[in-house]
Structure formats: C-alpha cells, structure tokens
Amino acid sequence: MGIEALFFDLSGVIYSGLRPVPGVVERVNALRRRGYCLRFVTNTASQSRDYVLNMLTGMGVALTPDELFTAPAVAAQWVRSHGYRPFLLVSPNVVGEFDGIARDDPDCVVLGDAGDALSYANLNRAFGLLLAGAPLVGIGYNRYYHDGEDMKLDAGTFVHALEWASGREAVIMGKPGADFFAAVVRSTGFAPQQCLMVGDDVFGDVEGALRAGLQACLVRTGKYREGDEGRIAGRFAVLDSAADVAPERVVAQ
C-alpha cells in the first residue's frame, strides 16, 4: 500500500506569517491533479474556519470546505455527535462553530484559547463539572505560544492542570490528539498508514501522526529548529519544505 492521502499543517508549512512558503501552493495543487486526497489540518483556536478557508483560497490553494479540519470545528463535531451540552471556554472567534448545540445545564467542558476567560472562577466551574463526570475536551495540548511579542500560556497548560487536579484524562481535539487524527483519517476513507501528515512541529504533527498510525514527514520551515528530527523516536521523512513532498517515494509501513 502506498500513500493515498496527504494532510498538510498550515502555519509554518503552507504559509509563514501571512506569506506562502515558496513553491508549496503549486506543489499542493499539482498533488491534487495527480489524484491524491488532500486534507488541511490546523490547531488554530483563535480564527474561525471561514477565516482560514478564505486565507488559503486567497493564496491560491484549491480546496473545498470539507477538506479543512480546524481543531475547534472537530471539537464541536465531537460534542454534537455525543449529544453533550458544553461549557465553552474558547475564543469568541470560534464560538460560532458550536452554533445549534444547546449549552444550558452543561455536562461537558470544552477548553481552548480563551484568553481572559481562563479565570479562577471559570476554571473552578469547569473543575466542578469534571468532578461530576463531565468529559473534558481540549482544543490542542500545547504548553505555550508566541503571540508576536511574548510567550503566552496556551490552552494545553490549562487542560493539563484540570487533568492533574481531577485525575481525569482529556479528549484532545487538535494535534497531537489521536482522536483528532482519527477524525481526519475517517473522512478520507483510507487506512491510517495510507495517510501522510506533513508538518513543521516534530511533536504535534510528526509524533502525533505516528502514534495515530499515520506516516509522517517533517519539513524544515516554520517552527522547525536544527536537530528537531532527533527529538522523537520512529521512522519519518525529513524535507526542506512541503514544496518537496513526493508521496510516491513513501512506502507505507
């Protein structure tokens, strides 16, 4: 079995800042013409799906809405399919993903990049729900991020804190969560080992994909730092850029 589907991380892989990585858009469109199934997967929890879709289209990436998987949208789909009523600690920009889901008398906690809404009072409310048996859905599991000026605590730190306090394990929607990768794989109709994740984050993209049974490719753009390929175990390809992706050379293991 060879590779049938390619999953591309966005920031640092397709574009860096707001500019496309040279040659990547052309390569992605060429892979589509060659018949590969394409998916675009991002943990971004501060921008709506429509915003990301418009940005990709504006850069010349040919894609349909159902090929784009943002962590908040996948979290909303998980909540919807399980019939939960979420207590949302997310950015106002992504609340819209949860439209149509009842939120009164919540029995589930969804925690993302919520900024100042991550108050002691709100975290205690979430903690009380967890103790009463509500599941915790984490949008991403990153410890921190750089906001352009400073390092800021990311959602993962608060998800981890609630896990530690409650003794419960979160469902991580977003890379490196296995449930998240599984949702994207399911949409392709292929087996995990027929899917290749292309990313610049050796933990979130590459290690997460390998753990979920996918193939993986680390690219030396975006957040890649010298030596990253040595930080994890497992077999994966390393390329200078997603413009060099050649799935016919990857053999499913």
Next chain:
Amino acid sequence: MGIEALFFDLSGVIYSGLRPVPGVVERVNALRRRGYCLRFVTNTASQSRDYVLNMLTGMGVALTPDELFTAPAVAAQWVRSHGYRPFLLVSPNVVGEFDGIARDDPDCVVLGDAGDALSYANLNRAFGLLLAGAPLVGIGYNRYYHDGEDMKLDAGTFVHALEWASGREAVIMGKPGADFFAAVVRSTGFAPQQCLMVGDDVFGDVEGALRAGLQACLVRTGKYREGDEGRIAGRFAVLDSAADVAPERVVAQ
C-alpha cells in the same frame, strides 16, 4: 536516638472545624512539660500567622510565636534569605508576611491561595518571569480543597501548571515540600530522624515527612479516610488521635 521534637499539623489534628479534637490540647501541653520540643506546622495560606496563633492560644495550647510555622511565613523567610523581589500571587490575608521585602522589578514568583488573582494575565506574567529565570515558590502543592460548599482548585494545581509549561521545578514551601520540613527541622537543632510529624494527611503530612527523613504518625481524625495508611509505602505509626501520641514508643530508624 529517640524522638526529641514533635511537629503537629493543625486542622484535623489539633482542631476540627473550630473545635479542639478531644484530649489533644491536654496531651500537647503534657508533652511540653515532659521536655519535648514542639512545632506547629500548617499549610494554611488564607489566614495570617497572628490569626492562627490567637486561635491556638484561645484553645488552650501553650506556645510561643517561634514554634508556629505557617507555609506563607516560611515562604517569605525563604524569599528574604535569598534576597529575591517576589511577584506575589497570594491571599491579601498573608501579604503582610512579606512586609519589608521589595517587590518592584520582581525576579521571583510566589504562588499561594490567591483566589481571583489567579487570572490569565497574572499567570502569564508569572510564566514570563519563570522563562527569564525567576524561581517559583509554591505555597503548598495540593490539587484542590473543600471550601465548605464546593471543591475548589488549590494553589498546587496552578504551581503544577506553571511547572509543566515552563519545564521548571518549583520550591514547595508547605507540606509535603522537603525544603519546608527542612526549615522546621533546622529550627529545632535536632536531626530529622529525631523529629516526629503528626498529621491526618497521609500524603502531605506523612509521606512528605518520611521523604524529608523525619519519623511520622498518621492520626485517624480530620481528613483521614479508612484505608489511608495503605496508600503510601514506608514505616509510620497510626493512632486514633493526636491525644494518643507517645513519642517514647517511637524508635528513630
């Protein structure tokens, strides 16, 4: 070598709620008359040292101020002796312990039971200081506590979250921190194995004391629950109440 010093936890050991545990005050005063060195040690981070001292005295416990070790006061002493300028995330009730310590341009983080001051903005400020090399002093390391109505997240959850995000290890002032026990032991002039910690918390009091090289005694009052003595490894005594403490029967190991 036998036991020369006894350390008593307060809440759940000397008193429960606001009422003395029957027979304990009399026993403590009798041990003092027999020449034992006594220390009273508490993690309480929401009441001042003076408040606790008055409460004990009001119950009939004979003690001098230097025999009482509260976690915030020991944290303040640590900060003072190291010459740090702390960013304080603590209860207004214990800020007074830090009187006389400069707090401008902070190079140290002290995190305790700070309630609503545990905001996203303040936690980010603490995180930035840790990344710049500031040490993190945690007043206690408990995950949660019961405030009489609900379970609330305790300081330990936020200390742990900052450790996880920053990759740094906190200095825990308060049980079960080894630095905390060491400070109390030092004040006695005896060796750790000559000191007996008496507490109702099998982790914070008993396991913490054993790890710091002290002897320990678990009492079946306060937060003790059936089977607690089986939850940790190590040799320690188990008694119905601190009213039964008989240090002459404990042989230093």
